Amino acid sequence: MEDNYMKIEILSKDINVLPVRIAITSFLSQENVHIDEVMDIKTALSEAVTNAVEHAYNDEKGKIDVEIHLDNNDNICIKVQDFGKGIEDVSLALIPTYTSKPESEHAGVGFNIMExxxxxxxxxxxxxxxxxxxxxxxINKKKN
Amino acid sequence: MKYKYLNGKLAIYLEEELDVSSCKTLRGIIDGYIMKFQPYELVLDLTDVKFMDSSGIGLILGRYNLIKLLDSKMKVINASPSIQRVLELSQIQLECVQYGR
Incomplete structure (x- = not known):
């Protein structure tokens, strides 16, 4: 793969998670990434963006930046950045089934799935x- | 989303993508049907679900907890391999999920 990248900026609304997934699927498909790998990356990205949408800005809305970089060694790097309140205790957030919002029915496994x-x-x-x-x-698997 | 209620059994046929946005809407709709029919068994059929992340797991867990309160049973069926993978990676033991399509 040759170097390539894509940047997307969204408002932290839950309806915007789907367009981000569609964009990354389309971006990776043209790079000949195998569908299994696309599915994994799409799921991990969906978790990260959902996290920012749900937790970064409380009841207000703010921006979320998503960047996807591909390098010529077949590495994909995804960055999801918000400018919100931050996570008080990252190690706590990484514990399986921990959620700061139990009333919202979060399973608390987003970070575990990403990992x-x-x-x-x-x-x-x-x-x-x-x-x-x-x-x-x-990226280990390519399309035929 | 479609549903079928017959002889005390409520089947919900979920569709498309189960993410943070769709799950928020579906939660209220499914709970409405559960309270209306008070089924002895709830079946969530994932045949037509193309994508699911941890929001979908939250949706399943939430309905499971409600169904247990009613002393009823619940089954999650027909998850695609990629959805089964998400369920397994979540490391949440969901006894209601039937693996294999």
Whole structure:
């Protein structure tokens, strides 16, 4: 694969998670990434964007930046950044089934699914500054 | 979304993509049917679901908890391989999920 990237900026509304998924599916398909790998990346990205939509800005709306980079070593790097309240305790957020909003019926497994689907997950959060979720995955399967 | 109610059994046929947005809408609709029919068994059929993330797991868990309150049973059937993978990765033990399509 040659170097390539895509950047998307959305308002933190839950209806905007679907267009982000559609965009990344389309972007990766033209790069000959196998459908199984596309599905994994799409799911991990959906979790990260959902997290920002649900938790970053409380009841207000703010912006979420999504960046997808491909390099010529077949690595894909995804960055999801919000500029909201930040995560108070990242290690707590990473514990399976932990949710800061139990009333919203979150399963609390978003980060666990992200961790399982990519090779590297980094959560960089600063209180009142926002959160950056970075995920790196090596593409092993290509379309025929 | 379609539903079928017959002899105390309520089947809900979910469609398309189960994400944060669709699950918020579906939650109220499904709970409305559960309260209306008070079924002895709820079946969530995922045959036509093309994508699901942890919001879908939250939807399943929430309905499961409601059904247990009614002392009824629940089954989740026909998940595609990619949805089964998400269910497995969540590491939540869902006894109501029937694996294999």
């Amino acid at each position: 399982s689907l990519v090779d590297e997950l980094v959560v960089d959060s600063k209180l009142n500054n926002g959160t950056i979720i970075t995920m790196i995955k090596k």
